[in-house]
Amino acid sequence: MRASxxxxxxxxxxxxxxxxxxxxxKGYDPLLHELLTAELGLLGLVVPEHLGGLGLDVPAATAVIEELGARLVPGALATSLTAILAARALGPSAEPLLARVVDEQLTLAVALAEDGAGWDLEQTATRATGAGDEWALTGTKTLVAGAEAARVVLVTARNPGGELGVYAVDRAADGVDVRTHMTLDQTRRLSTVHLRGAAASRVDAPGAEGARVLLDHVRAMLALESAAAARACLDITVDYLKVREQFGRPIGSFQALKHRCADLAVAVAGARATADHLVTTLRTGAATRSHDAALAKLVCADTLMTVAAEAIQLHGGIGFTFEHHAHLFFKRGKSAQLLAGSPTAVRAEVAALAGL
Known part of the structure; x- marks a missing residue:
């Protein structure tokens, strides 16, 4: 799958x-999206066979997320696969959504953050009123990745009893207003989603902690993308050092630059190992999912930032230009650090989850 x-x-x-x-x-390539979804069938990769999918295991989807991340591909495919993995982890309650994904080739986005609350699930203010299969959502979600290309948005909201749940909202439904913004990371546009009595269906079962499952999988996506992007950025930098000459020899032969690249290679290997461990956690359903996802997001995003910053320096003057690729990795690294919780907030969460 990865090779294809x-x-x-x-x-x-x-x-x-x-x-x-x-x-x-648009900010993404609709033709590429059609090729990857309709022809390669990537949206159905990990959807169970009895729902019309291919029924593959978690690593099939995470491999695709990594390949997209290594190339900084814009669009909603990574967020869709992330939401599908989360829905699969929610169990039978999410099966109607997964069946729709395959039947209608639905692309998905995940809406967690809110103004004032940030990524703190306990402070979620969006409200869900209704019962059974009929709900209406009211509130505003911010920093929603992939919404510009998504057809359904998974939203966290509280019901009248105060319970936090996950609800699916069709972007085309009445009462849904999506405003997409160009941000620091031009390869990942973010949207504000306004909900005013928007019709929705509940995806998770009562007491399932679906919002937490969703947040963990978003962090996993950021970690996987960042680890792959860090590797790609380092490869581009090393290739440049092999051909750029100074004093009649490739600058990659200078010992000082060799040491810097070696340090980056060690960091990238650490990020890769952390991401691989997280994939194992997601595949096995281990109880450490929240801890592992938060830790991987921290390690991998920080690694990408370090590698991208060094890449700009090692490329010299060309590395500072808009036409070069280095700034794309740098900006993706910064957005990965800030999305799904700031480094400071996530570090505190990791410490609490580890009992420190």
Whole structure:
């Protein structure tokens, strides 16, 4: 699966193409999205077979997320696969949504953050009124990745009893207003989603802690993307050091630069190991999911920031230009650090989960 997706992306979504797409009106490539979803069937990868999917295990989806992250591909495919993995983890209550994903080729976005509350689930203010299969949501969600290309948004909201749950809202439904913004990371547009009595269906079962499952999987997505992007950024930098000459020899032969690259390689290997451990946690359903997802997000995002910052320096003057790819990795690293909880907040959460 990884090889098939990588082959398509290498031909249709290299970083030069990302430069073109990210400044376009849509912010993503609809033709590439159609190729990956309709022709390769990526939305059904981990959907159970009895719901019409391929029934593959978690690593199939995480491999695709990594390949997308390595190339900084804009769009809603990574968020869709993340939401599908989360829905699968929720069990039977999410099966109607997963069946719709396959039947209608639905792309998904995840809406967790709110003004004033940030990513703190305990402070969620969006309200859900109704019962059974009929709910109406009112509130505003911010920093929603992938909403510009999504057809359904998974929203966290509180019912009249104060219980936090996960609800699916069709973007085209009455009472849904999505405003997409260009942000620091031009490869990942973020949206504000206003809900005014928008019709919704509940995805998680009462008491299932679905909101927590959703947050953990968003952090997992950021970790997987960041680890892969850090590796890609380092590879690009090393390739440049091999051909850029100074004093009649490749600058990569200078010992000082070798040491810097070696340090980066160690950091990238650590991020890769952390991400791999997280994939195992998601696949096995281990009780350490929240801790492992938060820790991986911290380690991998910080690694990407370090590698991207060094890449700009090691490329010299060309690394500071808009036309070069280095700033794309740097901006993706910063957005990964801030999304799904700031580094300070997530570190405190990791410490609490570890009992420190």
């Amino acid at each position: 997706v990588a082959e398509v992306l290498d031909g249709q979504a290299d970083l030069r193409r990302t430069h073109e797409v990210m400044v376009g009106e």
